[in-house]
Amino acid sequence: MSPLPKIKTTNRVLETRHDLIEKGYRPIPCKGKIPIGFIGWQHCAATHDIVDVWETSHPDNRNTGILTGEVVAIDVDITRPDLAEAIAAMVRELPGGANAPMRVGKAPKALFLFRTTEPREKIITAWFNIDGTDQRIEVMGTGQQVIVDGIHPDTGQPYIWTPASLRPVSELPLIDWASLERFLQDVEALLEPHGKKKPAPVKRKAANDNTGDNFFRRVNQAALDDLASWVPALNLPKTARAGEGYRAVAEWRGVRNANLSFHPEGITDWGSGEVHTAIDVVHKCGQADGVTSAAEWLCTRLGKDKESLGWVDKGAALLPSPKVIEALVAKRKSSEPINPFDPKQAGGLIGDVAEWILDTSRRRTPEFAVMAALAFLSAFYGRRVIGPTSLGVNLYLAGIAGPGFGKEAPQARILQLFEDAKLPFLIGPGEVTSASAIEKELRKKPTMLMLWDEFGEVMQSVNAGGSGNWTATIRKLMLEVFSKATSVWRGKEHASKETTAEPVYAPSLSIMGMSTPTTFYGGLSEANLTDGFIARLIFVSPKDRPKRSNPADDGLSTPASLLKAVADAEEQFKWPAGFNAKGAWRTAGARPQFARVGWANAEAEAAWLAIEDWQDAEIERDESRDGIVGRTAEHVVKLATLRALSRNPETPSVSVEDVAWARALAMASIDAVDSGILQHMSGSQFEAVCKAIITALRDNGGEMFRAALLRRRGVSKADERTFDGAVRRLQESGHIEKTDGRKMTLTAAGWGK
Structure with missing residues (x-):
């Protein structure tokens, strides 16, 4: 009997x-926009x-x-259609620009391909805050990648090329860097009347970088x-001499072939x-716990002293720069670390509201008290105040x-405070x-605070999918409205021109x-980590369970x-x-006029710019962090503006x-979401790693x-982050x-006794 013919499968x-x-x-495998899990993809x-x-x-x-x-690649990362179209026309006027392939993933943004005989690092325009969003044009060079095929993570639709098929690299239009530099200058001149200009950040290198000195x-x-x-001391399987170097098995990848090449060139x-x-x-x-120990x-x-290779024994603070740290310390009255959830350190109206909440609660949780006070002020000052960077003060706060x-x-x-202060229209x-x-409510109340008791259940419904899942539309609205607090939002698109909705000016939700x-992180999907949803949230997650108390005041009246402090804040506010x-x-259909809260001095602006630089450097180091830290600087300036208003409403x-x-507070939020995703998010490998650690220890007599x-x-x-998180969880759970x-030892609980 002759064997059946093999069925040919197509893998597009x-x-x-x-x-x-x-x-x-030179292709790279990516998830969304990022080469997740691919080390050294730049080379x-x-x-x-x-590729097989x-x-x-x-x-x-x-x-x-x-x-x-x-x-x-010229990346036209502009969201306003008229400006994006004008810049695209300028690209077409470049040498060979009329024949440059164009990719569209999320219109009106677009990307164009050229080639050069002199590869170099990227060049960029300054940032321009247009319609409440920082935007710029980037000419991408060495050490970067662009998506050419697949599904856009925001739209869920394929990337589209014009013409439909990419031509060979040799047939791309040739461009020179002088023309590109002049092009960026012209673009800046075009954008400057439409948004506040901010200098481009200085590129930072990661510690374990093989460039620079x-x-x-x-x-x-x-x-x-x-x-x-x-x-040879690595003890990798099948280590053997090969020419000027060695071959070995990359054991951590779970393979058996000696594909790992050690050569003087790399x-x-x-x-x-x-x-x-x-x-x-x-x-x-596994010879070291981290970059430094490696x-x-x-x-x-190698028989070399660290100092001979330039080692400097110093603690490297993550944020901010040493100069800004000195400025912060000089301004502080105490050397104690900042606790953003201490009502006294918050001060002003934030502190007053938080203290009242704590005084009237059986479970005194300062983190939630301060969060609630911030929620109150964000609605109270919403749609009438902008901060030093022209952002509104709307916040998405998640208490977990x-x-x-x-x-x-x-x-x-x-809720009680809004009612007693005669501000129910903000609820x-x-x-x-x-x-x-939500849109219907925003048309009646263009600045408002929504209190969601079971936020996690909402997220589960949002990500559940299905054609009849109306809650899925909530995510899209939340993404859109967050950045419209100083511009205009037109709400849901309608098929009929007769039913086209009137614009809502500067909605502050x-x-x-x-x-x-478990409910919140279990309701998230991996798409939420890259679509900007998580980055828009400020997470508040207390670590210590509060003790019960017996407050004399039940909090049923403010x-x-x-109430006088709230009234004073309203009276002192200068419209x-x-x-x-x-x-x-x-009035949703009327353009509001904003009172601007500026910087107190140059040192304050420098302190915030250091945070923005850190954010950019963190994303430059690891693009997958954009979905978590991508709005850190924005959160900081909003929170700082609210604190300034809280402490001095008359002249903030x-x-x-x-x-x-x-x-x-922003750093505490990032720590909270990092920990929560690792420990609770559905589909993460965290639980599997915990079980694997226990199994390995049991198989090895309880110690490794x-x-x-x-x-x-x-x-x-x-x-490493997942592994360390799993170890901490097993230690805290007593396993x-x-x-x-350095050494892991099972407890009786770990043995299942």
């Missing part, structure tokens, strides 16, 4: 990548064999990018110069196409905690099932939602002193001098202290060193002993 993604190689491009020279391996090494990365360098770069180079001193995994530094490899092999291990093997943390009282007190609906319901960690400014405040200005307090554990099945593919982290 794989075919696209092979075709790109044939046309001279990958993909072959046909390598990606089907198993990076199966979830179904979008395809190409490296820029010889290929130059620093300690880590010198260690990496010294390691390549003397491979024999350290490669370290390449020819199986996946990933390019590594020596420090990367030492860390992945560098120290290499120095020991389990039972027994007193989530109910802060919401109840804020939005507590339950909605669609975007249309603030949200204060409460949820448990104290006269607090803009324009006609009917106060009347326009509550944002000080260094305001920025430092707001920064501390960290380096050995990192090589075990189920653990080796986890990134492994709390140690210095």
